[in-house]
């Protein structure tokens with residue numbers, strides 16, 4: 001037996017922290033995974049979920065061979081088949097559909113891995129060459145992403161490490177302790193240096209518990225709060241007039257808009273005391289340096305894009321950007337020079353311009369017949385890095401779509417998820433410990449390389465290999481289909497990042513200024529922070545940020561409660577729900593409900609409740625708790641449907657409506673009623 005050795009890799013999960021992992025291998029098995037102490041953002045620490053990643057890789061329920069369905073759709077009964085048989089069948093079925101119209105084939109993938117190779121390289125080449133429908137990958141971040149693009153010029157912001165030097169941090173829409181752990185360490189460091197931490201979140205999260213103040217606003221009212229802060233900045237002249245004059249666009253118009261939002265008006269909308277808004281604005285206007293850590297929860301309502309735009313304007317008003325510990329950060333991913341054209345080869349489309357299907361509306365779209373407006377019916381679905389039956393909104397409709405007997409569904413997966421239950425062919429996929437990959441991050445600015453630590457478990461193959469082999473069977477002879485996974489890693493950044501440094505250390509820092517917008521230089525068309533966006537106005541939209549009311553305000557007598565569905569602490573979207581040790585910490589699917597709302601319905605903690613609206617009903621246990629604010633319930637997600645009571649999860653209730661910008665989902669804009677089951 002060879003002696004134990006260590007391999008440096010990267011955490012693949014959809015988390016801003018993108019940790020550097022050190023895996024210990026013994027006798028061909030991964031026996032330990034720990035945080036890399038040499039990587040500054042990781043600092044030797046992993047979250048509970050990933051510190052047992054080796055257990056996940058060698059989990060007894062891993063899918064180890066290709067499978068063919070033998071039961072009805074949804075039953076989840078399969079028989080093992082060989083790889084050749086599986087790939088031949090997939091290629092033949094896709095080729096037959098493509099011969100009619102390749103747009104009848106739809107890929108469906110998201111951030112099951114954040115790796116650039118296993119997430120967005122050979123798969124995209126394959127579907128581009130085929131001419132398949134394009135997928136609008138909107139399910140998480142596009143409202144905020146578009147908002148940042150129209151305000152700051154892209155997914156850019158202050159450098160994460162300098163939050164440690166801030167004197168005031170607004171943690172806005174982020175449960176950092178649960179989902180941005182390494183940022184929380186920096187916030188603690190700042191606090192030791194005298195910083196005040198304010199959590200702005202409808203839910204009293206673990207993070208809110210530990211901050212100096214909690215502003216528990218109603219879901220979907222963040223823009224109103226930001227505009228009222230601006231109102232106070234103007235009224236007290238806590239403005240950096242020089243920064244505004246030299247580095248912003250549209251100030252007179254924004255000033256006029258903000259003056260409509262006095263704290264009393266915002267207090268009515270947000271459901272928080274006007275005095276708290278005044279005090280928050282005073283702290284923000286008079287503390288230097290002040291920083292905002294924004295997260296994606298804010299943008300999951302009808303006006304999510306406007307909310308992010310309003311918040312992203314704040315640091316330019318006070319000149320916070322002048323200091324390296326001031327500004328705002330939602331995502332740092334726009335700083336990374338990823339060569340997506342090299343990875344994805346859009347040129348393989350030639351002159352074809354396939355339709356794009358929004359992944360948020362997959363439920364409706366799977367059930368749509370062919371039409372002039374929609375194009376051909378979706379006849380085949382290839383799902384990878386995603387579990388749409390559990391995570392897509394309005395699951396009753398999603399399930400109806402996946403249950404279509406005439407839909408050919410292929411799922412690349414590591415585990416037997418809710419989506420696998422509806423597959424015709426299942427192809428076993430490798431985990432991060434078994435394949436090459438390379439990463440950007442959205443919560444720091446280091447590139448990470450992931451080297452395989454062990455050989456693939458069972459007959460699992462990497463996503464890139466599976467699409468390479470499908471391409472060969474489809475007769476795609478372009479040389480780019482011959483690139484192996486390591487070559488794809490090299491192509492992701494080309495010469496922009498030193499490959500030898502990545503091989504030696506596992507990570508490389510991007511060369512970025514400490515205070516990227518101290519002198520303006522925003523990557524917008526004007527080079528300024530665009531309070532007014534001419535690009536939005538040209539689309540017939542409001543060029544200024546404003547409060548946009550929710551699609552579904554609670555309605556007394558019908559659906560009087562607003563529901564949000566933040567992640568349960570030990571799950572990451574629907575990943576890890578099948579890890580028994582993590583599931584046992586979570587216990588069971590929970591709905592947090594405020595004592596006042598619970599008392600009005602005769603509900604006690606631990607009771608099974610029925611949460612319902614016009615789309616469906618979801619059963620789970622009630623937790624009577626002040627973590628929920630009055631009038632808002634928190635359905636913690638995202639449980640696998642089959643592991644919850646009565647086979648449903650919280651997405652039974654969410655809608656397929658879209659955000660104001662970016663065509664994103666509105667998971668937190670959902671009115672419900674609750675009763676004892």
Ligand code: SF4
Pocket residue numbers: 011012013015016017018019046047048049050051181182572
């Ligand atoms: S904190 Fe985030 S990046 Fe780090 S190991 Fe956990 S899930 Fe992965």
